[in-house]
Amino acid sequence: MRNAFANAFYDLAKNDRRICLVVADITAAAGVASFQKESPERFINVGVAEQIMVGMCAGLALRGMVPFAYTIATFTIYRPFEQVRLDCCYQNLPVKLVGVGGGVNYSTLGSTHHAQEDVALMSAIPHMTVLAPCDPAESAAVTKASMGVTGPVYLRLGKAGEPDLTAAAPEPFQFGKVRCIRGGTDVCFLTYGPITKMACELAAKLEREKNLSTAVVSVHSLKPLDEPGIRALLAKFKTVVVLEEHAPFGGLGPQVKAIAWDSGARCRLRTYSLKDEFIHVYGSHYDLLKAHGLDPAVIFQEVAELAG
Amino acid sequence: MATPPFDAAAVQARCQRYRRRILDISQTVGALHIAPSFSCLELVATSYFGLMHRTGDPETEDTFVLSKGHGSPAQYVVLEELGVIPSAWLENFCRPGFPLATHPDYGTPGIAASTGSLGHGLGLAVGMAYADKLNAKARDIFVVMSDGELQEGSVWEALMVAPSFGITRLVALVDLNDFQSLGQTSKTLPNFYPMLDKLRAFGWECVEVDGHNPQAIHDAVKARSGTKPFVLLGRTTKGKGVSYMENVPIWHYRAPNAEEYQIAIKEVEGCNP
Numbered sequence: 001m002r003n004a005f006a007n008a009f010y011d012l013a014k015n016d017r018r019i020c021l022v023v024a025d026i027t028a029a030a031g032v033a034s035f036q037k038e039s040p041e042r043f044i045n046v047g048v049a050e051q052i053m054v055g056m057c058a059g060l061a062l063r064g065m066v067p068f069a070y071t072i073a074t075f076t077i078y079r080p081f082e083q084v085r086l087d088c089c090y091q092n093l094p095v096k097l098v099g100v101g102g103g104v105n106y107s108t109l110g111s112t113h114h115a116q117e118d119v120a121l122m123s124a125i126p127h128m129t130v131l132a133p134c135d136p137a138e139s140a141a142v143t144k145a146s147m148g149v150t151g152p153v154y155l156r157l158g159k160a161g162e163p164d165l166t167a168a169a170p171e172p173f174q175f176g177k178v179r180c181i182r183g184g185t186d187v188c189f190l191t192y193g194p195i196t197k198m199a200c201e202l203a204a205k206l207e208r209e210k211n212l213s214t215a216v217v218s219v220h221s222l223k224p225l226d227e228p229g230i231r232a233l234l235a236k237f238k239t240v241v242v243l244e245e246h247a248p249f250g251g252l253g254p255q256v257k258a259i260a261w262d263s264g265a266r267c268r269l270r271t272y273s274l275k276d277e278f279i280h281v282y283g284s285h286y287d288l289l290k291a292h293g294l295d296p297a298v299i300f301q302e303v304a305e306l307a308g
Numbered sequence: 309m310a311t312p313p314f315d316a317a318a319v320q321a322r323c324q325r326y327r328r329r330i331l332d333i334s335q336t337v338g339a340l341h342i343a344p345s346f347s348c349l350e351l352v353a354t355s356y357f358g359l360m361h362r363t364g365d366p367e368t369e370d371t372f373v374l375s376k377g378h379g380s381p382a383q384y385v386v387l388e389e390l391g392v393i394p395s396a397w398l399e400n401f402c403r404p405g406f407p408l409a410t411h412p413d414y415g416t417p418g419i420a421a422s423t424g425s426l427g428h429g430l431g432l433a434v435g436m437a438y439a440d441k442l443n444a445k446a447r448d449i450f451v452v453m454s455d456g457e458l459q460e461g462s463v464w465e466a467l468m469v470a471p472s473f474g475i476t477r478l479v480a481l482v483d484l485n486d487f488q489s490l491g492q493t494s495k496t497l498p499n500f501y502p503m504l505d506k507l508r509a510f511g512w513e514c515v516e517v518d519g520h521n522p523q524a525i526h527d528a529v530k531a532r533s534g535t536k537p538f539v540l541l542g543r544t545t546k547g548k549g550v551s552y553m554e555n556v557p558i559w560h561y562r563a564p565n566a567e568e569y570q571i572a573i574k575e576v577e578g579c580n581p
Contacts, residue, residue, distance in 0.1 A: 020442075041442055044473070052431050052465035059435015062414075062421060063443070067435075082425060083462070087432060091414045091422050 001158040001194070002100050004136035006031030008143040009068060013039065016147075018066045020044060024053040026071040028100070029160075054080040057095040058087035066094050066147070072106065073099025073115035073156060077122060085125050088152040092127045095152045102132065102156035102193060103245035104274065107288040111278040115156070120250025122154040123223045130223040132156040134181070134196035135165040138173060138220055145175040158194035165200055166218070176221045178229035184215030187307045188237040190230070190256060192219045195245040195289065198296055202243075202303065205296075210304045219252055227259055234265035239307040242271040243299070245289065249276070268306050272299060314358045316523035322357065323349045323522075326385040327549050327576040329398075333381065334563040337402045339410045343547035343559040345382040347485040348452055350520045351542050352382045355450045355481065356390070358526040370447050371420045371436060375429020376454035376483060377411035378561075383418075384408060392418035427460025429453065430480060434466050437475045437537075448477045456488030458503065464510075470537045471511030478537040479529055480512075484519060485546040489560055507539045519544035549576045 010031035013019040020042040021032065027045075036043040046053045050071065057067040069076055076099040077084050088095045099115055106113035122130045129149050133139040139157060146153045166173070169181040178190070182203055189199040196218055203214035217233060219225070234240055234256075242253040253271030260269055274292040281291035289295075326349055334340045352374070356362070360370040374383045384401075387393045393408070393416070400406035407416055411424025421432045433451045440447060457463060470478060482503070486493050494501045507514040513532055517524040519542020532538040546560075547553030550572040564572055 044438070046465070046469050049465040049468065051427075051462040052434065052469050055428060055431025055462065055466065056435035056438065056469070059421075059432040059437075060439045061435075062432065063436050063439030063445075065439050065442070080462075083428065083431070086422060086425055087428055 001133065001136055001139040001162050002160055003029040003031070004139040005098065005143050005155075005157055008140035010035050012144065012147060013042065016066070017042075018064060019068065020060060020065055021068050021070060022046060022053050022057050022060070023069075024048060024050045024071045024075060026075070026100070028070060050075050050079040051083050054083035054095070054097070055087050058083065058091060058093050061093035061095050062091070066096070068096040068098055070098045071100070072113060073102045073118055074113055077115070077118060077154065081121070084152070089125045089127045092151045094150055096146050096155055097152065098155045098157060100157045101159050103195070104288040104292065105159045105194065105285055107285045108282050110280075110282065116274050117247045117250070118154070118156060119222050119246050119252070123250060127151040128223060129153045129221070130156070131221055132192040133220050134191070134193060134218045135162050137164060137166050138218065141173040142220055148175065156193060162194050163197055165196055173220075176224050176226060178226045178233065179218045179220065180215055181218050182214070182216040185213040186237070187212050187214040187239040187241065187303060188233050189214065189216045189241050189243055190219055190233065190252060191216065191243040192222065192252060193245055194285070195243055195294070198289070198294070199243050202296055202300055205300055206304060206307075210308065212304065212307050222252060225255055230256060230259050231263045231265075234260050234263060234267050234269070237267055239268045239303070241303055243294070244273050245294070246273055247276060248273040270302065270306055314523070314526050316526065319350070319353050319357050319522040322389070323353050324576060326353065326382070328573060329385050330381045331564070331569060331572050331576065333398055333401055335566070335569055336399065338563045339402050340381060340563050341378040341410070341561050342381070342563065343553050344376065344379045344454065344483075344485070346548045346550070346553070347519070347544040347546045348376065348379045348483040349382045349548070350522050351452050351481045351483055351525060351544075352379070352386060354522040354525040355452070356386050358522060359479070359529050360450060361447065366420075368447065371433075371449040373421050373423065373429045373433050373449065373451045374412055375423050375451050376426065376457055377423030379452070379454070379483070380410060380412050383412065387418040390418070426454065426457040427462040430463055430466040433478055434470045434473075434475060437470070437478045438473055440477065441475065448479060451478070451480045453480055453482050455482055455484045455486065455493050455501070455503070458482070459497065459500070467507065467510045467512065475537050476534055479532070480537070480539045481525070482539060482541050483544050484516070484541050485544040487546040487555065487557060487560070489557065491557060503541055512537050512539050514539045514541065516541040516543065518542070520548055551575055
């Protein structure tokens, strides 16, 4: 995802001299290296200092620039939280805050590097837009779409090596709209970010082994949330499952439940999230998800029972 | 067009009027930081009437950021005199239906950035200065800060990066009144102050002067080399001009009652620092 971001960023910045990249001693892949080489004055490394990274971005934006801040998600938004809230959001400035490794992606680095409450925190701030693409192609799409947002954007990326999940998507990417990336009629997964891969694998298995036609919908825009789109899915499917790599509070699950209640949805609804815990488990990204209770074998059984 | 010579006496006269005006406003609203406004008044007024290139066009003129946002009355009275904000706004300070708050809000005419939480203004100014450098805009940015504000870590991140990025058109004026909410700044963190050598060590050009002396403020800023970002440390008195407010922490935020107001008005008439 970070490669896809870097390449999309490079394409945008090449043709728009307002765009600059402010990093705090962490940088993205090859596309950014090319940008740094070609436009060194628009590549700003402030060092290990995230408050000035975000503060400077806001100052640049006050002068008409379009800055992207980039580092590991925890450091993009937690350390400089007040700069995010006041400098960027209160002043409603077009700063793109890019967080790499959202969720528990940095699975060997521990909770210091886990952004597991980021969607809740960023969504709660007025003016903020929260985007979380599911694969490299969608990362490129949201990066480009973010240029059309006049206020601040939090762009929650995965890391590297995510598979392509959207090449055969029945629906095209549309900013702010839920997007069906795998068709189905019985069960619908609502999900976002790298864990979408798990949803796609579960959907294939449910279809194969339980004869349940299962759709997967990428909710790449958490704020604004496509409420009409979600209402329609809650009305269309008998079983809806939210799968998210995020704390149980303030993410997609609770919002879908609220929409379901408000719209009088009659479907069966189940939500899966990370635990409300700092877990001391280290291993692969998959190991961490499993330790948080996001175990595909368990989810498969439960969803099959729910839909059966 | 030649720049007219700096008229320090006129700035002093203005500051006397401003103190009266702020006291008047204090009688209609409680949420007013009088003492912090009085300590930075000469720094603010000298910036506007002696240092800043003002064209009326925010695209070309110098920028002013009041990083110690609670001193907003000091900036509002200047903006009122310049005709940037209407008097009715000041007379209805902090009232529903009117835009002026205790802290300056971006979007209000004459306000370049939202402040109020300490430690934000300098970082914003560093970003603005970087953009100006990138876009070859020849203008200066003036930031008024408080000495208590220097305790915010974010200030030191801004101080750290600005010289390394070759930012030169940035002037920070620190209101060195030696007070913060709970007491004396130099007693709160005695090993942290004074500041001069620390700021120089960070790569800034730095001079300390009497912060109530417009001529001294003007001359020190004008004499800067222009090869580094510049900090002026202005020694000031919190509550300057009203004896019972001077260096008494409660006046950080308290408004005078009718009797106290009368005493204050008389005293500021005679205030000519």
